[in-house]
Amino acid sequence: MHAYRTHTCAALRPENVGEEVRVSGWVHKKRDHGDLVFIDLRDHYGITQIVTDVSGPVFDVIEKLKNESVVTITGKVTARSAEAVNPNLATGAIEIRATSATVQSVAQELPMPVAGDAEYPEDIRLRYRFLDLRRERLHANIMLRSQVITSLRNRMNGQGFTEFQTPILTASSPEGARDYLVPSRVHPGKFYALPQAPQMFKQLLMVAGFDRYFQIAPCFRDEDARADRSPGEFYQLDFEMSFVTQDDVFAAIEPVLHGVFEEFADWQGKGRQVSALPFKRIPYRESMLKYGSDKPDLRNPILIHDVGHHFVDSGFGLFASIVAGGDVVRAIPAPNTADKSRKFFTDMNDWARAEGHAGLGYITQKNGELGGPIAKNHGEDATRKLIAEMGLGPNDGIFFAAGKELAAAKLAGAARSRIGADLGLIDENRFEFCWIVDFPMFEYDEDAKKVDFSHNPFSMPQGEMEALQTKDPLDILAYQYDIVCNGVELSSGAIRNHQPEIMYKAFEIAGYSQADVDENFAGMINAFKLGAPPHGGSAPGIDRMVMLLAGEPNIREVVLFPMNQKAEDLMMGAPNYASAKQLKELNIKVTVDGPKDTPKVVAPNAG
Numbered sequence: 001m002h003a004y005r006t007h008t009c010a011a012l013r014p015e016n017v018g019e020e021v022r023v024s025g026w027v028h029k030k031r032d033h034g035d036l037v038f039i040d041l042r043d044h045y046g047i048t049q050i051v052t053d054v055s056g057p058v059f060d061v062i063e064k065l066k067n068e069s070v071v072t073i074t075g076k077v078t079a080r081s082a083e084a085v086n087p088n089l090a091t092g093a094i095e096i097r098a099t100s101a102t103v104q105s106v107a108q109e110l111p112m113p114v115a116g117d118a119e120y121p122e123d124i125r126l127r128y129r130f131l132d133l134r135r136e137r138l139h140a141n142i143m144l145r146s147q148v149i150t151s152l153r154n155r156m157n158g159q160g161f162t163e164f165q166t167p168i169l170t171a172s173s174p175e176g177a178r179d180y181l182v183p184s185r186v187h188p189g190k191f192y193a194l195p196q197a198p199q200m201f202k203q204l205l206m207v208a209g210f211d212r213y214f215q216i217a218p219c220f221r222d223e224d225a226r227a228d229r230s231p232g233e234f235y236q237l238d239f240e241m242s243f244v245t246q247d248d249v250f251a252a253i254e255p256v257l258h259g260v261f262e263e264f265a266d267w268q269g270k271g272r273q274v275s276a277l278p279f280k281r282i283p284y285r286e287s288m289l290k291y292g293s294d295k296p297d298l299r300n301p302i303l304i305h306d307v308g309h310h311f312v313d314s315g316f317g318l319f320a321s322i323v324a325g326g327d328v329v330r331a332i333p334a335p336n337t338a339d340k341s342r343k344f345f346t347d348m349n350d351w352a353r354a355e356g357h358a359g360l361g362y363i364t365q366k367n368g369e370l371g372g373p374i375a376k377n378h379g380e381d382a383t384r385k386l387i388a389e390m391g392l393g394p395n396d397g398i399f400f401a402a403g404k405e406l407a408a409a410k411l412a413g414a415a416r417s418r419i420g421a422d423l424g425l426i427d428e429n430r431f432e433f434c435w436i437v438d439f440p441m442f443e444y445d446e447d448a449k450k451v452d453f454s455h456n457p458f459s460m461p462q463g464e465m466e467a468l469q470t471k472d473p474l475d476i477l478a479y480q481y482d483i484v485c486n487g488v489e490l491s492s493g494a495i496r497n498h499q500p501e502i503m504y505k506a507f508e509i510a511g512y513s514q515a516d517v518d519e520n521f522a523g524m525i526n527a528f529k530l531g532a533p534p535h536g537g538s539a540p541g542i543d544r545m546v547m548l549l550a551g552e553p554n555i556r557e558v559v560l561f562p563m564n565q566k567a568e569d570l571m572m573g574a575p576n577y578a579s580a581k582q583l584k585e586l587n588i589k590v591t592v593d594g595p596k597d598t599p600k601v602v603a604p605n606a607g
Contacts, residue, residue, distance in 0.1 A: 004072055010046025014093050016077045021096065023048055024072040024104070026134065027065050029115050037062050038095075040115075041073060044139075049086075049095040050075070058101040068107035068114055068134070074100040127570040129561055141558045144267060145546045149216055151263055152237050152542070155256040161214040161239060166201035168194060168218070171523075178222035180232075188587035194220035197539060199458075200524055202240040203496055206535040207527045212252075214239040216542065222567075227554045228488055228544055231567035236491065237545075240537035246479050246495050249536050250435065254279055257483070257490075257540065261431050264549045274431045279483075283438040288406075292330070292413020294439075297487030298432035300420035304412045307331045307400075310386045316377040319361075322402045329402040330412040331390060334419050338366040338395035344422075345372070348399060348415065357411050361400040363387075368394035417487070431485055431548065438462075439480040442473040442509060452510050455480050458524075459494035460534075461506060468505045483540060485548055493538025500528050 004024045012021065025043035035054040039062060040047050050073050052059050058073075065071060075096040086092030111127075112120045114134045125132045132138055153163070169192040172179050179193040195201075197219050205213045217238040225231040237256075241249060258277050265272040280298070287294050290303050308329040311319035319329050337344065345362045352360040363383065364371035375383045392398070399419070401411040420426050441461045443454035451473050459478040461467050467476050479495035497503050503525065504514050517525055546558040556562035563569050583590065 001074075008045040009041055009043040009048040010090050012048060012077055012091050012094050012096070014079060017079050017094060019077050020074070020099075021077055022072060022074045023050075023096065025070070026114075027067050027069050027071060027107075030062075030065060030067060032063065039065065039073075041071070042134075046090055048091045049080075049089075050098050051095050052098045056098060058098050061101045061103065062098060065103070066107050068110055068131075069103060070105040070107075072102040072104060073098050122564060123570060126556075126562065126564055129571050133560070138557065140268070141546070141550045141552065142560060144264065144550055145542075145558055148260060148264065148546050148549065149542060151260050152256065153216070155259055156214045156237070156239065159212075159252055159256060161212040162210065163215055164205060164210070164213050165215060166195070166198040166205075166217070170195050170201075180220045180222055183586040183588055185585055185587075196221050197236070198238050202238060202537065203458075203498075203524060203535065204527055206240055206242045207530070207532045209242075209533075211242045212239075213241075213537075217539070225563070225565045225567070228547065230543060230555050230559055231563050231565070235542040236539040237542055238537075238539040240535060242533040242535045244495070244534065244536055246437070246481065246536065249493065249495070249538065250278065250481075253483075253538060253540070254433075257433065257485075257545075260545070261433075261485075261549065265431065267549060270429070270551065272429045272431060275433045279433040279435055281435045281437050284436055284440065285438070287436050288409045288413075289330075292332075292401075292409045292411070292416055293487070294436050294482060295484045295487055295489040296413075296434065296436075297417065297420070297426070298434055299427045299430050299486060300416060300425055302333055302335070302416045302420055302425065304409075304416060305331045305333075305390050307386055307390070310382065310389075311378070314377075314382065315379050316374055319374075319378075319400070319402055327403055328405050328408050329400060330408050331386070332399045332401065332412050332415050332419060333390060333392055334362075334397035334399060335393075335423065335425070336395050337364070337397040337423070340397070345397065345399075348418070351418065352401075352411060352415065355411075355414065357401075357407075358403065360411070360415060361402070363398045363400075365392075365395055365397055374400065433483065433485050436482040436484060437480075438477045439482075440474065441476040441478040441480075441506070444474060450511055453506075456492065456494050457506065457510070458497050458503070460497045460536075461502070464499075465502050465505060468502065468509060473509050479536070481538070483538065485545075488544055488548060490540040490544055491538045493536065495534070495536035498528055498532040498534055500525055503528070 001022055004022070006022045009023055009025050023041060025041045028040040028042035028047055031038040037052055037059065039050040041050050050062070052062050073096060075098040077094050078097050080093055080095055110131065112124050112131055114131060117137070133142065169182060172193040177196055179196065181191040181193055184190045184192060198215060198217050202213055215238045217236050218233055219236055220233050223229060223231060239253065241252060254277055258274060261274045265274055282296070284294055287296055289306055292304050306328060308323045311323050311329055314320040323329060345364060349360045349362065361374050362372050363375045370380060370383055390398070399415055401408045401415060440454045441459065442451050445452045455478065459480045462477045462479060463471065480492065481494065482492050483490045497506065504517060507517050543555050543559060547555050550558050552558055561569065561571065568574070
């Protein structure tokens with residue numbers, strides 16, 4: 001018999017009754033009935049119930065076991081009585097009568113229990129993440145993550161992509177976030193950067209002739225944490241393709257994403273639906289108007305309306321003056337709110353002000369009867385005309401966001417999301433994908449008083465050189481696109497600008513000289529001068545995909561060892577001070593003094 005186990009804790013069934021078996025695992029729960037002790041023994045695979053009575057040969061050992069101690073049990077499989085069967089366990093019809101027990105490791109007092117679903121403070125969970133990962137929900141999330149990555153790999157291979165690994169120690173790249181820098185010992189004063197993304201390398205792979213590349217790529221960005229963004233590092237499904245149009249990119253990646261989400265839609269019996277192929281395409285400007293966001297949650301049926309024209313020379317002076325000044329008024333329906341008290345509407349207005357906005361005006365309706373100061377001042381006939389144009393019913397209210405176009409759009413979008421959630425309009429059993437397309441190539445920077453890139457400077461402008469030479473820069477669109485699911489941006493992507501002349505011209509419009517481009521992007525621009533194919537790609541975030549599939553509100557719940565909000569690893573004690581010896585080797589002086597050097601235990605290189 002094997003030293004530790006003949007079966008896992010999920011393997012035994014009624015057909016094993018009568019067999020002598022051996023299992024090993026952690027003591028999940030213990031129930032002591034005086035002359036009878038039950039243990040739920042847990043391993044990676046599941047739980048098996050162990051039982052011994054006061055006359056059993058291992059009663060004294062098992063009775064003294066503490067939760068989370070590791071033990072090996074040998075015994076005979078017996079059938080549970082009908083009333084004792086646990087239908088929630090795969091092994092719920094049997095138990096093991098223990099004949100011997102070997103304690104492999106004794107657990108001390110736990111800082112947090114593993115059994116149960118109670119929540120614990122973030123610092124405790126992260127400091128003892130190895131305990132947190134023993135808990136059923138977290139353990140299942142991490143297994144889901146592994147299965148999703150396996151599925152992604154298989155599907156990308158099936159689409160003709162080849163996996164390559166790009167460098168981790170590299171140079172800074174213009175991804176828009178702060179770099180993590182690594183000092184060079186052999187080049188004093190110089191630093192490597194950890195890649196914010198393999199962007200340059202994957203494009204150079206296309207120049208090298210590899211055609212279809214993908215990678216489960218680690219990326220490093222010194223950014224603040226959010227619910228959908230880990231501080232420090234994250235993983236993405238990075239891919240790039242040669243000789244492709246935007247439609248080709250969509251056709252290649254849509255079946256991969258749709259297939260993975262469909263494969264795991266029923267994970268843990270959730271029974272969710274995935275939007276059909278092909279995914280909906282929404283131009284950027286339409287998305288900002290209808291949804292107030294470039295990452296819209298299409299599960300929310302509310303659509304925002306541009307209603308500024310209704311307030312030209314209106315009796316409602318505030319909106320009339322806003323429109324006269326060239327700004328906008330956006331209307332957000334609040335369906336079936338006749339039974340809501342006035343407090344619902346005033347709370348929304350207070351929320352908008354707390355978010356730093358001027359407020360949210362509103363109109364109420366109850367069986368067609370109008371309410372609120374906007375309706376009173378705007379006039380009944382004019383208000384009913386607005387309501388009819390929006391296609392609203394007699395019990396639908398309206399909120400209004402007014403001001404500069406971008407600010408009004410963002411407020412309207414946030415209000416749309418809040419109203420949809422408060423009114424229970426979001427269908428939690430759907431995954432709704434869409435592409436946001438036709439991003440503006442340029443925008444006007446009010447602070448710098450100049451035209452600058454709005455999104456990705458290396459995208460191909462629609463119309464290429466002709467557009468750059470003949471169009472108003474603010475009217476030029478780019479072959480840029482985002483893939484969005486349930487209001488979460490999974491990635492940005494683009495058809496790349498692979499022609500040096502077009503790249504120089506695009507940067508010239510944004511105020512950069514040819515010398516600036518040659519100096520800052522030498523590797524890429526020089527490669528493009530030696531024959532580059534048209535190419536494009538994207539990089540959907542794996543952490544975010546798993547977060548959506550697991551139904552988790554925070555990305556740390558699907559990451560093995562996440563950092564806290566301050567980008568600290570509480571378990572490993574990172575970041576930490578470097579020793580004086582390390583700093584000397586790297587020719588670095590620091591302005592913040594760390595503690596005096598103390599002896600350290602250094603783990604051997606395990607290879």
